[in-house]
Amino acid sequence: MRIGSRLPAHLALAPAVLIALVAYCGAMGWTIWMSFTNSRMLPSSVFVGLRQYSSLIANERWQVSVSNIAIFGCLFIIATLVVGFVLAALIDQRVRGENLLRSVFLYPFSMSFIVTGLAWRWMLDPTFGIEKVGRDLGLSAFHFDWLVRPERVIYTLVIAAVWHASGLVMAIMLAGLRGVDPEIWKATRVDGIPSWRVYAFIIVPLLRGSFATAVVLLATSVMRLYDLSVAMTNGGPGIASEVPAKFVMDHLFDRGNVGLAAAAATTMLITVVAVVAPLLYWQHSRPGARQIA
Amino acid sequence: MSAGNIVPRGRRPKRLTPERVGLHAFLIICALFFLTPLYVMLVTSLKGMPEIRQGHLLALPSAPGLAAWGKAWFAACTGLSCNGIRVGFVNSLRILIPSVIVSIAIGAVTGYALSFWRSRGAVLLFGILIAVAFIPYQVFIYPLVRIFSHLGINNSVPGIVVIHTIFGLPTMTLIFRNHFAGLPEELFKAARVDGAGFWRIFGAIMLPMALPIIVVAVILQVTGIWNDFIFGLVFAGRENLPMTVQLNNIVNSTQGEREYNVEMAATLLTATVPLVVYFVSGRWFVRGIAAGGVKG
Numbered sequence: 001m002r003i004g005s006r007l008p009a010h011l012a013l014a015p016a017v018l019i020a021l022v023a024y025c026g027a028m029g030w031t032i033w034m035s036f037t038n039s040r041m042l043p044s045s046v047f048v049g050l051r052q053y054s055s056l057i058a059n060e061r062w063q064v065s066v067s068n069i070a071i072f073g074c075l076f077i078i079a080t081l082v083v084g085f086v087l088a089a090l091i092d093q094r095v096r097g098e099n100l101l102r103s104v105f106l107y108p109f110s111m112s113f114i115v116t117g118l119a120w121r122w123m124l125d126p127t128f129g130i131e132k133v134g135r136d137l138g139l140s141a142f143h144f145d146w147l148v149r150p151e152r153v154i155y156t157l158v159i160a161a162v163w164h165a166s167g168l169v170m171a172i173m174l175a176g177l178r179g180v181d182p183e184i185w186k187a188t189r190v191d192g193i194p195s196w197r198v199y200a201f202i203i204v205p206l207l208r209g210s211f212a213t214a215v216v217l218l219a220t221s222v223m224r225l226y227d228l229s230v231a232m233t234n235g236g237p238g239i240a241s242e243v244p245a246k247f248v249m250d251h252l253f254d255r256g257n258v259g260l261a262a263a264a265a266t267t268m269l270i271t272v273v274a275v276v277a278p279l280l281y282w283q284h285s286r287p288g289a290r291q292i293a
Numbered sequence: 294m295s296a297g298n299i300v301p302r303g304r305r306p307k308r309l310t311p312e313r314v315g316l317h318a319f320l321i322i323c324a325l326f327f328l329t330p331l332y333v334m335l336v337t338s339l340k341g342m343p344e345i346r347q348g349h350l351l352a353l354p355s356a357p358g359l360a361a362w363g364k365a366w367f368a369a370c371t372g373l374s375c376n377g378i379r380v381g382f383v384n385s386l387r388i389l390i391p392s393v394i395v396s397i398a399i400g401a402v403t404g405y406a407l408s409f410w411r412s413r414g415a416v417l418l419f420g421i422l423i424a425v426a427f428i429p430y431q432v433f434i435y436p437l438v439r440i441f442s443h444l445g446i447n448n449s450v451p452g453i454v455v456i457h458t459i460f461g462l463p464t465m466t467l468i469f470r471n472h473f474a475g476l477p478e479e480l481f482k483a484a485r486v487d488g489a490g491f492w493r494i495f496g497a498i499m500l501p502m503a504l505p506i507i508v509v510a511v512i513l514q515v516t517g518i519w520n521d522f523i524f525g526l527v528f529a530g531r532e533n534l535p536m537t538v539q540l541n542n543i544v545n546s547t548q549g550e551r552e553y554n555v556e557m558a559a560t561l562l563t564a565t566v567p568l569v570v571y572f573v574s575g576r577w578f579v580r581g582i583a584a585g586g587v588k589g
Contacts, residue, residue, distance in 0.1 A: 008491035012406035013418065015399050016462060020421045023459045027436035028428070034435070043439065090320055102579075103572065104324045107331075110571035110578065112520030114537045115564045118544055119330040122337065122553060129350055136349045163327065171579050216427075223429045227522040231541055248431040253527070258435060265431040276427045 028269070035262035043258060052263035062264060065242045068154050072243070073222040075158045076165075080218055081211065083162060084169020089199060091170070092177045102174070106167030113164070117231025120160035121147065150240035153233055157241060161228060165221065169214045176210030177203070216279050223272050244268050338362060338558035345553050361554035362562070369559055371542040378559045381539030385519060385566075387450055388535055392457035393514045399458055400465020400510065401503065405495050407466065408473035409481070419470070426463040434527055441528065448530025456528045457518050465510055468584045472506040473499060506584070512574050513581045516567045536563045 030043075038048045056062050087105055091098055108116065123129050126145040134142030146152035180203060188198045204211075226245035233241040235250075244264060251261035333350055339357040340348070348355075367377040374380075403422075407415050437456070438447060446452035476499075484494045500507075525535035534542075540563045544556045571578050 006410070009406045009410040012402045012491070013415070016403040016406075016418060016422070016466065019459050019462055020418055022440070023433065023437060024421060024425050027433040027440070030436040031432050087320075087323065090316060093316060095317060095320060099575075101320055101324055103575075104327050106579070107568065107571055108327065109582075110516055110567045111564045112522065112537050112567070114520075114522050114541050115560050116330075118540070118556065118560045119334050122557060123330055123333055123350065125553075128345060128553065133349045133351055163330065167327075168582060171582060175583060220427050227537075230522070231545070234545060245429060245431050249434075249523070252435050261431075261435070265429070265435075268429045269432050272427055272429060 031262045032266050032269075034258060035266045037259055037262075039258040039262065041256040041258070048259075052259045053267075056260060056263045056267065059260070061239050061242055062244075062247055064239050065244045065247045068241060069222065069225065069243050071154050072158055072161070072225065073219070075155070076161050076222060077215060077218045079158065079162045080165050080169050081214060083166040084214065085173050085204075087166065087170040088173035088177055089203075091174060102167075102170070105170050108164045109167045111164070113227035114231045116160050116164045117228045120156065120163070121232045124156055124159075147233065148237055150237050153237065153241045157225075157228055157232060160232060161225075164228075165218060168217065172210050172214050172217075173207065176207040180206060212279060212282055216276060219275055219279065220272075223268060334557045334561050338365075338554050338561055340554055342552060342554060361552070362558040364552075365555045365558035365562060369543045369555055370547075371539055372546060378536060378539060378543065378562055381534060381536035382562070384529070384533050384539070385536040388453050388457070388525070388529065388533065389515065389518050391450070392454045392461075392518050393511060395454055396458040396461035396465055396514055396518075397507065397510045400462055401469045401500075401507070402495070403462065403466045404469025404471075405473050405499055407470045409491070409494075419466070422463040422466050425460075426467075430460070430523060434523075438527065447528065448533075450529070450533055453524060453529045453533065453535075456524045457514075457521070460524070461514055461517070464513065468506055468510060468513075469503065471584070472503060476502060508574075508577055509581045509584055512570060512577055513584075515570055516578075519566050 034043055035052055036047055036049060037044050038046045038051070091101055095101065124144065124147045125131075126148050129144070129147075131142060131144040134144065146156045184202060184206075185198075188195075188202065224245060225243050226249065229235060229241055229243050229246055235242045235246055245268070248261045248264045248268070251257045251264065329351075336352070336354055337345060337350070338361050339359070340354040341356075341358070341360070344355060365377065366379050368375050369377050407419055437459075441447035441452050441455075446455065480498060481494065484498055489497065519535075520537065521535065522537045522541070525533075525538045529535060529538070540559055543559055574581075
């Protein structure tokens with residue numbers, strides 16, 4: 001059946017092959033190569049070994065970016081999973097207005113990070129935002145100025161990002177919960193097991209495929225975190241909310257240091273491979289992986 | 294609760310108990326929390342600046358007006374030009390329409406070819422596509438800028454269309470391949486017995502059967518491309534900046550006194566297209582997330 005179909009199939013795949021060779025592999029290889037050169041404004045071919053990497057590690061802005069993305073990544077993934085799963089478990093109790101509730105929890109996900117960032121920046125405005133609401137309600141000692149406090153600002157990004165992505169996790173978990181065999185619920189009821197224990201020891205392990213899917217999606221978006229930081233804080237105050245993706249973009253297009261940016265991008269690539277590859281393996285090597293498909 | 298009536302399938306239909314009331318109350322409070330940013334944006338955009346300074350964030354506007362919306366649309370400033378966010382809206386449409394069409398067309402053809410014809414090379418190609426879905430864009434951007442300026446398509450609408458095609462390809466290929474691979478093989482066989490070739494089978498049999506997945510692809514690409522910031526910033530060029538980039542410029546490059554009501558009106562205007570797509574498409578949106586999210 002396949003014989004004779006090769007030429008048209010080759011033609012059909014030509015654009016994808018071209019994209020894969022040039023735009024994916026070629027561009028990635030070039031970036032990795034540039035990370036070993038002394039490229040400044042323009043690419044150079046002077047090989048300097050690992051010098052860009054050593055100046056990257058010594059760069060304060062990069063250190064702040066890395067520690068920020070670690071804090072953001074952990075808090076964001078955990079909080080989004082918890083909020084999303086709890087919402088899904090509650091909605092799964094045959095509540096009224098399920099469709100409306102689902103729409104409300106998921107709508108932030110349809111909006112861009114720029115819109116999300118600007119909305120939360122206004123909500124958390126230290127002069128007119130939530131702090132003023134608290135003061136007007138008579139809480140004169142109420143403080144919420146995290147947006148302008150260097151040691152707290154990264155948490156404001158977490159708040160906005162959790163609001164944006166919780167609905168996604170809810171949708172994934174709800175699909176998983178709907179796939180749970182009703183016999184399990186019947187059996188646990190007959191045995192009189194309290195429902196929190198059923199969730200903790202039976203349902204959550206059953207949904208590990210859904211959890212893996214959610215973690216992969218969230219982890220990918222953590223590494224891409226850029227727009228939100230630009231819109232909400234532009235990396236500030238000072239460099240307190242800088243993130244790796246923004247470090248790369250700023251050094252490529254504003255600071256004219258392509259070699260250092262390439263070293264940073266390559267470091268991001270290695271991190272993603274190290275984090276996502278085991279997750280994907282885990283997702284596909286266990287039962288339950290196909291539950292949401 | 295009494296254990297009197299055991300139903301054969303699923304959980305028991307529950308009656309009104311304190312727990313049920315508490316459950317609904319909790320969900321309603323959560324829903325209100327999720328709606329707060331949208332509400333705050335809306336009421337802020339309907340207020341005047343004096344009221345914003347004196348009143349507080351959650352208060353309803355005393356005299357709601359659309360002045361800020363008018364200013365955001367027709368006269369908001371980015372740098373020295375004050376032509377409003379409508380410029381970005383038009384640019385986003387000029388980018389969106391060709392990008393959606395081209396990226397879906399190439400994704401559908403690639404997905405079809407990969408489902409139809411499985412050689413070792415095809416498996417490798419598919420693996421590369423899936424891997425790219427996880428890799429940060431920063432790894433690709435600078436070489437692509439160099440290549441595009443070499444080809445003379447940097448800072449142009451064709452350039453940004455090519456970029457959206459390149460980075461839409463993994464998800465588009467994945468959902469179309471999965472869809473076509475799920476169709477019964479007898480369809481191919483019957484068509485081939487009747488003498489239909491590769492393209493004929495695609496046009497006459499596969500595409501008509503792919504309508505639902507095309508809807509999903511359109512939803513994914515319209516929201517994704519409309520919400521894009523980074524590619525528009527780097528590849529579209531000064532004359533074609535999409536709405537998200539212009540919005541950020543309006544808000545973050547303001548000199549002097551900031552007009553929060555105009556900023557929020559501009560933000561809502563930018564969010565309108567994806568919100569409409571979301572609320573009109575309903576469950577299709579969720580289907581899109583599921584189709585694009587389950588890799589492999």
